[in-house]
Amino acid sequence: MAQDRIPQQDRATAEGVEPDPDAQVVRTPREIRIVLSGLLIAMLLAMLDNMIVGTAMPTIVGDLGGVNHLSWVVTSYILATTASTPIWGKLGDLYGRKGIFMASIVIFLAGSALSGISQNMNELIGSRAIQGLGAGGLIVGVMSIMGALVPPRERGKYQGMFAAVMAVAMIGGPLVGGTITDHLNWHWIFFINLPLGALALVVIAITLHLPKRRSKAKIDYLGAALLTVGIVALVLVTTWGGQTYTWGSWQIAGTLALAAVALAGFFQVEQRVAQRGEEPVLPLHVFRDRNFSLVCGLGFVVGFVMFGAITFLPLYQQSVQGASATNSGLLLMPMMLGMLVVSLVVGQAVTRTGRYKIYPVVGTLVMTAGMLLLSQLDVHTSRTTSALFMVVLGAGMGFLMQITMLVAQNSVPLRDIGVASSSSTFFRSIGGSFGVSLFGALFSSRVTSTMAQRLGASGSQAVDGHAQLSPAMLGRLPAPVRDAYDHAVAGGVHSIFLWGALFSVAGIVVAVFLEEVPLRATPGAAAETAGAVQSAVAAEA
Incomplete structure (x- = not known):
């Protein structure tokens, strides 16, 4: 039938879905690049922050005290970012992306200023939560604005820039954090x-011109509250599980039950939200699109495998290969370079051909190969060999990181592109949280058991409760204990990457079932083809 040959997002427009006004203005490449400069600065802010803070944490604890609350400095930021992501996306769709995006920058800067002037650990934790709230809007805002300004067919030209920002954040963050902490003081890691x-605000205010909109829709506050509770509970489970509390404890079981009840209530509320004349915070109809649901699942797998596994690479390189903790960001440079080069090549290829299905399939295969190679790391692996293995993993990431967002945005009507952006980001973040938690528990168990096998009960007590020793502690260990610990870390890393390879096979299966839906060629393509679609449907009828 003629209708079946029409892309799903265009059919939605023909069926009466209001097109997105932000996407109706065609912009020149020069205009897009100018706006992009402000977007990239904002994205760098959100991604760089955690990398900088991690390096300065020992100094912060030494100054403010409160070591028992140390983990909450990071957890509060992650909780606020993840929980706010879906809401930011919907607010942008309803009330205009420029204003909502600029509001998120202001909130992020307010949280940064408050963090910088914090005088105790409780103030810092609260300020970091405000900062995380703004960061959720930064990440979603960048992706949704790009989705409105640049059609999917042309977006590959620019996706390498976002990969470059990620590389700069992961490599430069620890270096900048260490330098500021050593030569100024930790307060400046927030003041920077x-x-x-401010520069990002000025650039966005001057260069980003989007049609004004006035939505009379009522926000589904009950659904938003239930979704927030469910997300917060899920993140707490992944943060506490195997670390603060055992997986079988009542605290974990209770938090997991709270997440299940809240999310079940959310789905019930969303199914009836139209009857109350309200706008759903996460429209369930977007998940009826096969590609959208599959790519969200793929994002979860990618986040689970990638973030869960690479978290432990610097630990291996510092503990076993003797690398400096200060330069930990540089240790990941081979992986980042692999991701950057492949992302640039794939982006140009998608723009030139308009085809994309092959890249998620190849990406998951290469990611699996990278995981298998890294599972071969042991105490004798050279830095050159491990760097080559990381290049393979980075190449797999380069095939996947931007393509998953591209497919998600291309699978929904233009008016829901903020929801698509936030959903893709959300599932990847949740996957990463679960991956870090589960792989962390696996790593700790393997390290403890290996130490016990090599040294007996005294060996397991050497890492009891954390399974991770600081460089200073490693230097004080007797030679037999240090040797046992090196083998234990190598064994733990082997287990993590081997399981990561097994989980990534699920990503291959999901990628195979993606459909090749034509990419929109212009921002207003949906609107322009609406009349043609309606004529085709009428003729078929």
């Missing part, structure tokens, strides 16, 4: 956000 954020 202020001039960058």
Whole structure:
């Protein structure tokens, strides 16, 4: 039938879905690049922050005390970012992306300023939560604005820039954090956000021109509250599980039950939200699109495998290969370079051909190969060999990181592109949280058991409760204990990457079932083809 040959997003427009006004203005490449500069600065702010803070945490604890609350400095940021992501996406769709995006920058900067002037650990934790709330809007805002300004067919030209930002954040973050902490003081790791954020605000205010909109829709506050509770509970489970509490404890079981009840209530509320004349915070109809649901699942697998596994690479390189902790960001440079090069090549190929299905399939295969190679790391692996293995993993990431967002945005009507962006980001973040938690528990168990096998009960007590020793502690270990610990870390890393390879096979299966839906060629393609679609449907009828 003629209708079946029409892309799903265009059919939605023909069936009466209001097109997105932000996407109706065609912009020149020069205009897009100018706007892109402000977007990239904002994205760098959100991604760089955690990398900088991690390096300065020992100094912060030494100054403010409160070591028992140390983990909450990171957890509060992650909770606020993840829980706010879906809401930011919907607000942008309803009330205009420019204003909502600029509001998120202001909130992020306010949280940064408050973090910088914090005088105790409780103030810092609360300020980091405010900062995370703004960061959720930064990440979603960048992706959704790009989705509105640049059609999917042309977006590959620019996706390498986002990969470059990620590389700069992961490599430069620890270096910048260490330098600021050593030569100024830890307060400046937050204050440095202020001039960058102000610059991003000015650039966005001057260069980003989007049609004004006035939505009379009522926000589904009950659904938003239930979704937030469910997300927070899920993140707490992944944060506490195997670390603060055992997986079988009542605290984990209770939090998991709360997440299940809240999310079940959310789905019930969303199914009836139209009857109340409200706008759903996460429209369930977008999941009826096969590609959208599959790519969200693929994002979860990618986040689970990638973030869960690479978290432990610096630990292996510092503990077993004797690398410096200060330069930990540089240790990941081979992986970042592999991701950057492949992302640039894939982006150009998608723009030239308009085809994309092959890349998620190849990406998951290469990612699996990278995981298998890294599972071969042991105490004798050279830095050159491990770097080559990381290049393979980075190449797999390069095939996947931007393509998953591209497919998600291309699978929904233009008016829901904020929801698509936030959903893709959300599932990847949740996958990463679960991966870090589960792989962390697996790593700790393997390290402890290996130490016990090599040294007996005294060996397991050497890493009891954390399974991770600081460089200073490693230097004080007797030679037999240090040797046992090196083998234990190598064994733990082997287990993590081997399981990561097995989980990534699920990503291959999901990628195979993606459909090749034509990419929109212009921002207003859906609107322009609406009349043609309606004529085709009428003729078929």
